[in-house]
Amino acid sequence: MFAERLGYIVWFSDFKAARGLDKYGSLHYLSRKMNYAVLYMNADSAEEALRHLQKLPYVRKIERSYRGEIKTEYEKNVPDKTRFYSL
Template sequence: MFAERTGYIVWFSDWKAARGLDKYGTLHYLSRKMQYAVMYMNADVAEETVRNLQRLSFVRKIERSYRNEIKTEYEKNVPDKTRFYGL
């Protein structure tokens, strides 16, 4: 149904050139002050796309985002203490 997506943080040196990163994937955020971009792309073509991004002269470094690997399902193992704090 939905393609598996992966996120990358791209550190750049030229703000105007970095606005053209949307050709390589979905550009989620651009930071002008810290000079990085957050972008998402399909996981099946991500490796090839990263190689193409590294060839660009304004790209300094590319880091993979580990957001999809973080556990987001939590368990509640502590007892409910709301009855002790009643009025």
């Protein structure tokens, strides 16, 4: 139903030029202070887009985001200790 999406962190040197990264995927966030962008793209076209991104003069480094692979369902195995601290 939905295409698999991959997230990438793109470190750049020029903020104005980095606003054009939306041509390569969905631009989720741009950090002006730390000079990075969070970019999501379809998994089937990711390799080709990464090759184009690495050729851009203002891109310093591209890292894969592992946010989708991190477990987000938590279990509470520790007993509740709030009753010991009540008045």
